[in-house]
Amino acid sequence: MTEDLLQHSREHNIKLPEGSIEKQTTTLNLGPTHPATHGVFQNILEVDGERIISAEATVGYIHRAFEKIAERRPLYQITPLTDRLNYCSSPINNMGWHMTCEKLLGVTTPKRVDYLRVIIMELARITDHVICNSVIGVDTGALSVFLYVMQYRELVYEIYEEICGSRLTTNIGRIGGFERNFNATAWNKLEKFLKEFPGALKEFENLLQRNRIFIDRTVGAGPITGERALNYGFTGPNLRATGVDYDVRVQTPYSSYQDFDFAIPVGTTGDVYDRWLVRNQEMWESLKIIKQAYQKIQEFKGEEAEVFHANVPEYYLPPKQEVYTKMEALIWHFKIVMGETEIPAGEVYHSVEGGNGELGFYLISDGGRSPYRLHFRRPCFIYYQAYPELIKNAMLADAVIVMSSLNLIAGEMDA
Amino acid sequence: MELTNEHIKTRLTEKFGDQVSDFVEPYGMLTFEAPKGLNLKVLQFLYDDPELRFRFLTDLQAVHYPENKERELAVVYHLHNLTDNVRIRFKIFTAIESPDVYTATQLYACANWMERETYDFFGVNFIGHPDLKRILNVEEMDYFPMRKEFPLEDQTRIDKDDDMFGR
Numbered sequence: 235m236t237e238d239l240l241q242h243s244r245e246h247n248i249k250l251p252e253g254s255i256e257k258q259t260t261t262l263n264l265g266p267t268h269p270a271t272h273g274v275f276q277n278i279l280e281v282d283g284e285r286i287i288s289a290e291a292t293v294g295y296i297h298r299a300f301e302k303i304a305e306r307r308p309l310y311q312i313t314p315l316t317d318r319l320n321y322c323s324s325p326i327n328n329m330g331w332h333m334t335c336e337k338l339l340g341v342t343t344p345k346r347v348d349y350l351r352v353i354i355m356e357l358a359r360i361t362d363h364v365i366c367n368s369v370i371g372v373d374t375g376a377l378s379v380f381l382y383v384m385q386y387r388e389l390v391y392e393i394y395e396e397i398c399g400s401r402l403t404t405n406i407g408r409i410g411g412f413e414r415n416f417n418a419t420a421w422n423k424l425e426k427f428l429k430e431f432p433g434a435l436k437e438f439e440n441l442l443q444r445n446r447i448f449i450d451r452t453v454g455a456g457p458i459t460g461e462r463a464l465n466y467g468f469t470g471p472n473l474r475a476t477g478v479d480y481d482v483r484v485q486t487p488y489s490s491y492q493d494f495d496f497a498i499p500v501g502t503t504g505d506v507y508d509r510w511l512v513r514n515q516e517m518w519e520s521l522k523i524i525k526q527a528y529q530k531i532q533e534f535k536g537e538e539a540e541v542f543h544a545n546v547p548e549y550y551l552p553p554k555q556e557v558y559t560k561m562e563a564l565i566w567h568f569k570i571v572m573g574e575t576e577i578p579a580g581e582v583y584h585s586v587e588g589g590n591g592e593l594g595f596y597l598i599s600d601g602g603r604s605p606y607r608l609h610f611r612r613p614c615f616i617y618y619q620a621y622p623e624l625i626k627n628a629m630l631a632d633a634v635i636v637m638s639s640l641n642l643i644a645g646e647m648d649a
Numbered sequence: 650m651e652l653t654n655e656h657i658k659t660r661l662t663e664k665f666g667d668q669v670s671d672f673v674e675p676y677g678m679l680t681f682e683a684p685k686g687l688n689l690k691v692l693q694f695l696y697d698d699p700e701l702r703f704r705f706l707t708d709l710q711a712v713h714y715p716e717n718k719e720r721e722l723a724v725v726y727h728l729h730n731l732t733d734n735v736r737i738r739f740k741i742f743t744a745i746e747s748p749d750v751y752t753a754t755q756l757y758a759c760a761n762w763m764e765r766e767t768y769d770f771f772g773v774n775f776i777g778h779p780d781l782k783r784i785l786n787v788e789e790m791d792y793f794p795m796r797k798e799f800p801l802e803d804q805t806r807i808d809k810d811d812d813m814f815g816r
Binding site: 293294297299301302303305306337338462464465466478480485486580581582583585592594596607609611615616617618619620648649 | 676704708762784794801
């Protein structure tokens, strides 16, 4: 074979780099800016024809030194940094950070705040999964499903807008609760979403779940065993697709998740199809949780029905209009912003179930206004290192769908 | 039987004597430290012991304490027993002049990038790591930016006026 090729190139006077025929493999750059990578990360693949022999993943293209910046910022100013980790579900990151601070400061939140948070976090989980699952569709050649469900992400973003004023990088909530109560428009929009989305999700499911082409492409692509996945530090839907039922919401309930009745969907083989199925089922479970939380919130009566933050003036940033008109609010605002409130020294680890796994915050405080050290446990940074193993001996086209099925978010990976 | 912090502590002291020390429980999570040469033995024991079974490495990172002479860098492991749902935190301290620590990559595949990240930001040299190089920063960087001797830029400085981009 090699001889034939060498002779052929000699006869036709084709000049190739030294040794390129003998090696018979090609080195291929997948990324850093390639439409199939959905973010800035580079993979140097060694391919033999279309089969991948080895891969080397490179990350860090959008590293922004959040951990270093956080060492100077007061606690409430770190929330916008967490937005930019997994920006497909930033409310979960925001809430995770608020809860970490609350754990450190010893703040307990009222039940209504917990339920409001659950609604927002589950909406964020739906938007996250909707993107990931529809992008798997795009990479297997079905663009219409992606465009179709994007309309419904828009409805969720409108709900965020009513509550915090922004859409993608939300900076939603405060330490102790929310910046404002949900208004009537927000509830109406939530009702609209709950009414319209299940139908769309069903249709989305019908288009892909039993679709012959989709099944042929995804079944058996990038499989991993449960044991190996645990060793690789997988969490979230990618771990559950291998059959391990680890979910932070159930194992270590936060924000009153123990009050809700929902199932943890698990897969068996941990391939692309299983990951897709797990995420899809999780969206149904999230809808169930939102409906339960909505009902529970309706049950609050009188003064309780207006509670949207804990009564902790020393940590909860007061609303701006009160700062201008009320003495109390002005004092607390000044104290919090100038860093004169007592922040206890200590170390705390808190984790939430993010869109793609266990999002952990390890916060060490030495009593000053900003953390001594803050570390984010970013789930996709940890499980992305399994990627070369997942795509070894696979076809090049499979490498692309395995990558999109892992739900890699460059912002989270590079922090 | 429920796996309590007290029980973990007893098992560890039975095995390692007074080499494991400083048991504390900040916010309910058992935290202890061991000499840096023992880190692999402790991790392996926590992994293998039929009662402890800490087989999931949640997180690994370092902290820099410039005032602690001879123990400036702390490497912190967060371990999780998924069966009993118990988390612990395990620390080792090393001098900044010789930040050599044994790698945990043989035990946990996920330690690979976490250790590279720790090396990248704190310069902890993980002995035996298969490919210890920078991961998030550029390879030409010749310092370890998360160490405390590199403060963030003073936001009030005025010597850096820029007509184009402002301050």
